[in-house]
Amino acid sequence: MAGIKLEVVSAERIVYSDExxxxxxxxxxxxxxxxxxxxxxxxxxxxxxxxAKKANEEFSLAIxxxxxxxxxxxxxxxxxxAERAEEIDLARAEAAKLRAEERISHPTPNLDLARAEAxxxxxLTRLKVAGRRKRATQPKV
Ligand code: ATP
Numbered sequence: 406m407a408g409i410k411l412e413v414v415s416a417e418r419i420v421y422s423d424e425x426x427x428x429x430x431x432x433x434x435x436x437x438x439x440x441x442x443x444x445x446x447x448x449x450x451x452x453x454x455x456x457a458k459k460a461n462e463e464f465s466l467a468i469x470x471x472x473x474x475x476x477x478x479x480x481x482x483x484x485x486x487a488e489r490a491e492e493i494d495l496a497r498a499e500a501a502k503l504r505a506e507e508r509i510s511h512p513t514p515n516l517d518l519a520r521a522e523a524x525x526x527x528x529l530t531r532l533k534v535a536g537r538r539k540r541a542t543q544p545k546v
Contacts, residue, residue: 409441410479411457413466413487420487421466425457428480430473437473439480446475452526454534455482465490467534469527486527490538493531502528 411428413421428439431453450473455466471484505525508516 413482429456493535498531
């Protein structure tokens with residue numbers, strides 16, 4: 406089956422660029438599935454997991470919001486930040502999660518709750534995406 410080119414770009418770098426069979430992105434209004442020959446589209450992404458399938462391999466990226474454009478020959482994701490599962494620093498994500506949880510559960514008068522919640526969502530998404538990496542490397546029984 407002819408695929409579709411997926412390009413995931415952050416302000417810092419090209420995070421992913423390859424041909425895939427299907428993309429499932431965290432759209433602002435819910436999961437967005439894109440197959441080859443999808444109609445042109447521009448939409449906003451929320452913090453979440455972007456999944457894609459290439460041959461029989463499924464992989465996952467953590468996306469910190471951004472924009473997605475479907476063109477006739479490619480899907481372009483401009484992400485605020487994005488990491489492939491294997492790039493995620495688990496200890497850093499755990500620390501960010503604990504920090505955000507601590508701020509939310511012991512609020513100070515000048516707490517920016519929305520910011521703490523967004524930080525928690527980023528950390529939880531990173532942990533989830535990194536967890537897929539671990540499962541993928543476990544031997545099949
Ligand atoms: P932290 O509180 O740990 O800095 P953050 O959510 O504030 O996390 P971001 O502002 O979303 O971090 O990202 C800043 C940069 O750091 C981006 O390039 C992002 O890809 C990278 N990054 C953030 N957390 C991780 C992580 N756990 N593993 C790998 N890269 C990360």
